[in-house]
Structures are given as C-alpha cells and as structure tokens.
Amino acid sequence: MTITETLSKNRGELEVKLRNLLAKPVFLIEMDAFALPCGCKGATINTRGLQYDDLEIFEDxxxxxxxDTSENLEIEPSFLFARLVPGTAEIASLNSRVLCNRCYMDFARGSGKKPRPDIYILNFIRRE
Ligand SMILES: [Zn+2]
Structure with a gap:
C-alpha cells in the first residue's frame, strides 16, 4: 500500500471505531503524516465532534x-496527545509524534497531563 492508501484506510477505520465507542457522529476530517524541520515526525488527525469529556471518560x-492507528502508519506511538481548540472543550486533533531530542527535553521537563492549556497528553514514554 502507498502512504496515502494507508492514511485513507486508517482514517476510515479509526472514525468508525470512535463513532461506535462514543455512539455519536465524530468526524475525522483529515489525517496527515508530517515531518518538521526540528526532526519531529508523526501524524495529525483533525477531528470534529470530539470533546474533552469524551477523552477523559474513554481515555483507555x-x-x-x-x-493501533499509529503502529499501522509505522509511527512509534511513544507520544500521543490531543490538541484542544483554545478556550473550549473541543478537541481539534489527535496526534502521534516521534519527538526530536530537543522537543523531547521540552516535554520531559513538563509534568502532568496538561503541560500547556491546549495540550492533553494521552501517552508519553520517557527515554532512559
Ligand atoms: Zn522537534
């Protein structure tokens, strides 16, 4: 499969799983793979209809x-987080990011699930 076919397939499958789990219309309006100049890389899934409460209640x-989605995209799921629309309880995106060393240090220094008001950490594996 090409990278776009893999993204397309996983976008659809994750959307179905979230709709079944939450029993409401959740839209994954775009799934992108990215690479940043600093060396971070990963995937962003832009969402509509997903709320902060949904994350807290159904976090596991x-x-x-x-x-699973991250692994299907061959992205190590070491850092998973949600980004909120600032000042609201609306989730803007779900993200899997393989951090570069510098960004890793920035996040490793922070503590708790919400190092910044717009970030909710779902999974963060510390390095040795
Ligand atoms: Zn980085």
Missing amino acids: HIVKYLK
Whole structure:
C-alpha cells in the first residue's frame, strides 16, 4: 500500500471505531503524516465532534485505538496527545509524534497531563 492508501484506510477505520465507542457522529476530517524541520515526525488527525469529556471518560479505549492507528502508519506511538481548540472543550486533533531530542527535553521537563492549556497528553514514554 502507498502512504496515502494507508492514511485513507486508517482514517476510515479509526472514525468508525470512535463513532461506535462514543455512539455519536465524530468526524475525522483529515489525517496527515508530517515531518518538521526540528526532526519531529508523526501524524495529525483533525477531528470534529470530539470533546474533552469524551477523552477523559474513554481515555483507555481512545489511547488503544490511537496506538493501533499509529503502529499501522509505522509511527512509534511513544507520544500521543490531543490538541484542544483554545478556550473550549473541543478537541481539534489527535496526534502521534516521534519527538526530536530537543522537543523531547521540552516535554520531559513538563509534568502532568496538561503541560500547556491546549495540550492533553494521552501517552508519553520517557527515554532512559
Ligand atoms: Zn522537534
């Protein structure tokens, strides 16, 4: 499969799983693979209809789904997080990111699930 076919397939499958889990229309309006100048790389899944409460209540399931999706995209699921629309309880995106060393240090220094107001950490594996 090409990278776009893999993205397309996983976008659809994750959307179905989230709709079944939450029993409401959740839209994954775009799934992108990215690479940043700093060396970070990963995938961003832009969402509509997903709320902060959904994450808190169904965190275990959502983390598992996101891990599976990330692995299907061959992205190590070491850092999974949600980004919120600032000042709201609306989730803007779900993200899997393989951190570069510098960004890793920035996040490793922070503590808790919400190092920044717009970030909710779902999974963060510390390096040795
Ligand atoms: Zn980085």
